Amino acid sequence: MVLNRYRAGMPTVMTPDELRRYADAVIGTCLHIRKGDVVAVHGEPAHRDYIVALTEQAYAAGARYVDAMVIEPRIRRARIAGARDVKTLSWNPPWHVRRMRDLIDADASLISIAGEEDPGLMNGLDPKRAMLETTARMPGREAYLKAVASGRARFCVVAYPAPGWARQVYPKLSEDRAMRALALDLLSFCRIGAKDRPDAWAKHVEMLVGRARQVTRRNFAQMRFVAPGTDLTVGLAAKTRFIAADMKSVNGRRWCANLPTEEVFASPDYRFAEGRFACTRPLSLEGRMFDGIKAEFAGGRLQRVSAKTAAQRDFLAAYFARDPGAGRIGEVALVDRASRIGQADRVYHTTLLDENAVAHVALGSAYAATRTPDSSIKGDRGLNKSRIHVDVMIGCDELAVYGITAKGQSVPVIEDGTWVLG
Helix, strand or coil, rough: CCCCCCCCCCCCCCCCHHHHHHHHHHHHHHHHCCCCCEEEEEEEEHHHHHHHHHHHHHCCCCEEEEEEEECHHHHHHHHHHHCCCCHHHHHCHHHHHHHHHHHHCCCEEEEEEEECCCCCCCCCCCCCHHHHHHCCCCHHHHHHHHHHHHCEEEEEEEEEECHHHHHHCCCCCCCHHHHHHHHHHHHCCCCCCCCCCCHHHHHHHHHHHHHHHHHHHHCCCCCEEECCEEEEEEEECCCEECCCCEEEEECCEEECCCCCCEEEEEEEEEEEEEEEEECCCCCECCEEEEEECCCEEEEEEEEEEHHHHHHHHHHHHHHHCCCCCCCCCEEEECCCCCHHHHHHHCCCCCCCCCCCCEEEEECCCCCCHHHHCCCCCCCCCCCCCCCEEEEEECCCCCCCEEEEECCCCCEEEECCEECCCC
C-alpha cells in the first residue's frame, strides 16, 4: 500500500482505502488494464501519492511497464521568463514526440492528472513569449492529439487535489480542509463515495450511453444551443455518432476518457457554425485563468473573441489562430442539470470538472470515433484538425438544446437545463 500523507501522520487528503479505490477506478473501471499492457502516467509533484497509487494498481492488474512522468510547471515558467534568445522558445525536444509515438504504437494507456499546484503560475509573463513556448504537461502533445483524434489513443484524464487548486475551489477553508473537501467531491463525482452503491458507476455509464444512442438515432442535421448570451448553431455531418463514457479504440478495446464524466458528445462538421456563445464558467488554460469569454462564428470560423481584459482577449485570439483548425469547432457536448458536478453549484477551475458540470463546445481537434464507418462517404467528413483542443463551458440552468432534422424540424433535447429527448 502506498505511503501517502494519511499514513505518514500528515493531514488526510484521501485515506489509503480511498486512494486505492480512486486509482482502481482509472486502472480497472476506465482503462481495463490487463496483463502485458503499457501505462503512462503524467502529473505534477503535488500528485505524487496518486501517481504511486496508479502505478501500484496498474502492476497489480498485470501491466508490463508503467512510465510515470512528473512535470514541474515552474520549470516551464523559468524557460518562458528567462530564455535569453526568444527564438529558442519555439524549439521542442524531438524525443518528446518520439516517446509519445512509441507509447501509441505500444497501445499504451495514457493517464493525465489535472489539479494545478500553482494556479495562475503563468500570469504576468509576456504573452508573446508565452505563445512561442508550446511544451505541455503531457510531452509530445501534438502527437497525442493526433492519436486521440484518430481513435488510436486510449486515455483517461482524472484529477487529484493540489494545494493551490483546493484553495481556489474552497477559499474560505484552511488548506488541509480544502484538500479534504475536494477529495470527497472527486470520490462522489466518480460514484465511489461512502454513500454510493457498488454498481453506481455502471448505472451512470449505462444512462449516458443510452442518451448518446437517443441522439444518434435521430440523425439530426444541426444542433442549436440557446441560453443567455448564446445562440449557436452547428452542422452535423452524415453518419455522426454521439458517444459517451463507454468507448472503443480502433482495436476494439473499451475505455473511458474522463473520470468523472457526465457528457454525451460528438464532433460537428467544422464547416458549419453560425452565431455566438457566452461562457458561463472561467477557463483555465496554459497556467492562466480567463473570465467573461464571448465568441462569434460565421461560415464555421471564429470571427471574434472577447474576455474580461484586453490581455486575456489578445492571448485567446492568438491561441485560437495557432493553426487553420484552431478557430473552428471540434466538439459539442451535452450535459444537463442532473450532473453531480453541476449540482454542487461550485466553479472548480479545471476543465475536467467544469466541462462535466454544464454543456460545452471545444475549439480545435475533432474525434474520428464520432463518425459511423461508411466507405461510401468520401473526404474528411467534416472532422476538424488542429494542434489544440480547448473546451469552453456554455451551459446553464436556462440552456435549451435543439436537434434540427434535415427537413427543418426542431426537436428539444435539453430544455431549461434538463434532458427531455426520449
